[in-house]
Amino acid sequence: MIDELCVIGHPSTLGGADTELDHQIRCWHEMGIEVHLCHTMPYDGNALAMQMEERGCIYHEPRDWESIQGMHCISFCNSQFLKGLKEIKRYARSTSFVNCMTWNFDDEVRGQKEGLIDFHLYQTKHAYDRVSLKLKDEGKYRPLFFTPFFYAEEFPYVSDRPQDKFRFGRISRDDPGKFSSQQLWIYETMTAPVDKQGLILGWSDNVESKFGRRPEPFIQVLPACSLSQRAFYAQCEAIIMSTDTFENLPRVGFEAMASGSILVVDDKGGWRSQVNDGITGWLCRDNREFIYKASRCAYEEQERNEMRHAARENLENQWGMQAAMDSWAQVFEAWERVDSRSATTPEINTSPVMVN
Structure with missing residues (x-):
């Protein structure tokens, strides 16, 4: 299993995907994974109030894409991650986008067409059924499913x-x-x-x-x-x-x-x-x-x-810790089998699995 990953973005107190990211970081830390944070914008008071450094996260300067060299990178519904994919892709070992919605971002579709997103992560089959329609015929599409941890x-x-x-x-x-x-x-x-x-x-x-x-x-x-x-x-x-x-x-x-x-x-x-x-x-x-x-x-x-x-x-x-850790372990295994910088990448089994 991997021992580190980099979040492109930052959790916050504003709810939605930012709160979900916060909860998943708790899960990753429980799994012994070192979590890096490289924000897409300056760290404001709301971000710093989350005290992620005190919780063990490693901070990078915002948008310092060169500093993420060789790391698996993941982002939760962050539009600025999608806009910066070309630069991020130059340094990341792999890129994963978590779409928490039931509709597509325009830049998400563009990133898939241009081969800039290695994995698309989903929490539910019904969301996948909707979001995948514009993605699955555009290049190498690798959907993965995870059970989110709720704190x-x-x-x-x-x-x-x-x-x-x-x-x-x-x-x-x-x-x-x-x-x-x-x-x-x-x-x-x-x-x-x-x-x-x-x-x-x-x-x-x-x-x-x-x-x-x-x-x-x-x-x-x-x-x-x-x-x-x-x-x-x-x-x-x-x-x-x-x-x-x-x-x-x-x-x-x-x-x-x-x-x-x-x-x-x-x-x-x-x-x-x-x-x-x-x-x-x-x-x-x-x-x-x-x-x-x-x-x-x-x-x-x-x-x-x-x-x-x-x-x-x-x-x-x-939706507790063990169920989430088990599902994330499968995601990380898939990441390890793919190196986005390599000319050839092995096929992986990404058959959709219903989250019960």
Whole structure:
């Protein structure tokens, strides 16, 4: 197995791929791998606040591509990595791009056509099915799959919640596309044995314009990042989210499972990988199923408690350290069999494998 790798980019506190990268670095360190960081831009206060040097990472000057000579390089959804591929490729032993989305970057397609990306890494089969369409016929395409590590310790598990109200919520960036047009109708129509109290974290004027109104008074709306994620999940017995987007592997799902909040979500995309319907949460095929399952969640306290325990256990087993290390070990073995600077490279078995 490899003993070092270089990240092109840097983790941050901003969420998304930056947070996922942070969690994977924890996994790589646990595997005994030396992690180098070569950022695509100057190190700002947000990057330095991550204290990656104190955690054992080795810093390079930003965009000092010559300093990455001979190293396997990986980047998580970093557009500047894609733009700098020609220079990076001159020095890297191999280049890997992790597309966390379900659509292609233009420079990702260009990099594949020009033979600048040695490996494309995916977390889920459904994301691969979408993203691979524009890549698989363009030169030597090597898709690899990994099981991401989720660092659950950042989200304390809350099992003892007050039952005087049924408290629920949703959290996302303030993108109208993240909200189903029927989201407010679901909240207002579902029933509960006690008063309902909702919290939407990620509200904005653009979101409000999608609905043409604010929600009913029992639902509080807050701008994104105006409340900590820990505080949000501690308040919400259930996360009830209907979206217009097709998610790859939503971090909200991991955060909710870690925190003990019940997921009531769409029966599509990455939610299917995270939720075992009726056991670790609820999957909903349409708006009326959302109404039924959200209402059932509100009424059945014992079922909620069983679900939250099952979800937390599933998170530890399926997305914990050992599962992630095993999958990354296979990725690193594939890297070692390919030297991008060589005129010929051996074929490797990259048959897609479903992430369960």
